[in-house]
Amino acid sequence: MRWTHWINFPVLTIMIWSGMLIYWANDEYSITIFGHTFVRFFPEWYYKLLHIPSHLAEGMAFHFLFMWFFTLNGFFYVLYSIISGEWRYLLPNKQSFKEAWQVLLHDLRIRKTAPPQGKYNAAQRIAYTAIIIMGLGSVITGLAIYKPVQFYWLTWMCGGYHLARIWHFVLTICYVLFFLVHIIQVILAGWNNFRAVVSGFEVVNEQPQPAVKTTKENEEA
């Protein structure tokens, strides 16, 4: 988990960056409701700040190399989760959706108590499973716009070439939002939690339990 996490971080960063180099060449997306444009992807100053314009070819070259690392890394993560049984802690279960709401209220300081949790709480289960599905979604929509003739069935599944490109873009925006919340949560969770993701161990302070005394009745039985 740790390994794939820390491989994914730089790889995804490069994918998003090179993706923006590609997107720039046809930057037609914006959020417009009833004729009013709220957000335009992206404003001119943003492009200038990140030196994005006129690097389409370079962006594609990087994107089509790092797509391999992104996909393979995701594949190994899923494989590991299945073989190690880690998926049991990660997949949401029946109560997760109800509990996730409670976790959300608790995190927003609206509710005083959080529901009991295992290694991951219900909201984490949903978020960490969703991010894997999103990763798969990026690979599928990516392939759909990369080889729309050869993978015509994938493109069809995504609602056509035009829509597939939009999905691919929306997923990227969702990664950025995930990242922001993720970083806030990591900071709030503190040092011990962060160390665990780097080193693989967590420090748990436990009060020594009194040893169970054997009684005569037990010995006789």
Add this chain to the structure above:
Amino acid sequence: MKKPKEELTTDQKIRRRTFISFGLFGLYAAGAYGAWRWLYKSPDEPLTVTGGAHKPLRKALNKTEIFFRRLTFNENHLVKTYPKEMAAKNVRHNSDIGSEGVLPPEKWNLQVTKKNGQVMQISLDQIKEIPKTELVFDFKCVEGWDQIQHWAGARFADFIKHFGLDEEAKLDYVGLETPDKQYYVGIDMPSALHPQTILAYEMNDKPLQGKHGQPLRLIIPVKYGIKNLKRIGSMNFSNTRPRDYWAEQGYDYYSGL
């Protein structure tokens, strides 16, 4: 005398393991950053039929091409077609390098260089003798836009048969250039022989006009727009990659869809 090793306290163990872990993590981060700098600063490839890309990235593009060509290319995979009514009336075009102005069809010939060096001069009327193939499909530009367009002309595979170029079609690539040699593309033969690849002379039921590459242009739905050469002047065949305008500027040579 060796000092007997003292048991480490739990706190010491934690500190030690944290130190080692973060040391390795730091090394990994530095290594990753170093690898990135190396790749980002890597020199451009020397200019051959391709150019303008970082050397390692060009290598990756070529390897990726082989992977996808072997795994996915199938001439039976057809681009989706649409009813004529859906085709755009105002057809988008990006550039007219090599196809500026008007070239009257009667002053134009397609020059086909055969394997034995013989050059054929083919007129538009001769090409029109080949049964016409119509195609309404979603044209895709490398920039990211797409548009449903209606084209018609001679299927490239029919053209090969009609003019007895079967021997030439056994070679790996076909090269196309504009009459003034300003714009040129190289196409792998399987893509060229794809049943939806056409030498188009009509758009929206009318002879090609204006900036759309009159009198004859390539329409190849298994490639991005950059490979759909306008105003074809000459055609040649080879087993090596013919020169390619955009591949010289850092784009993938294959650019297949």
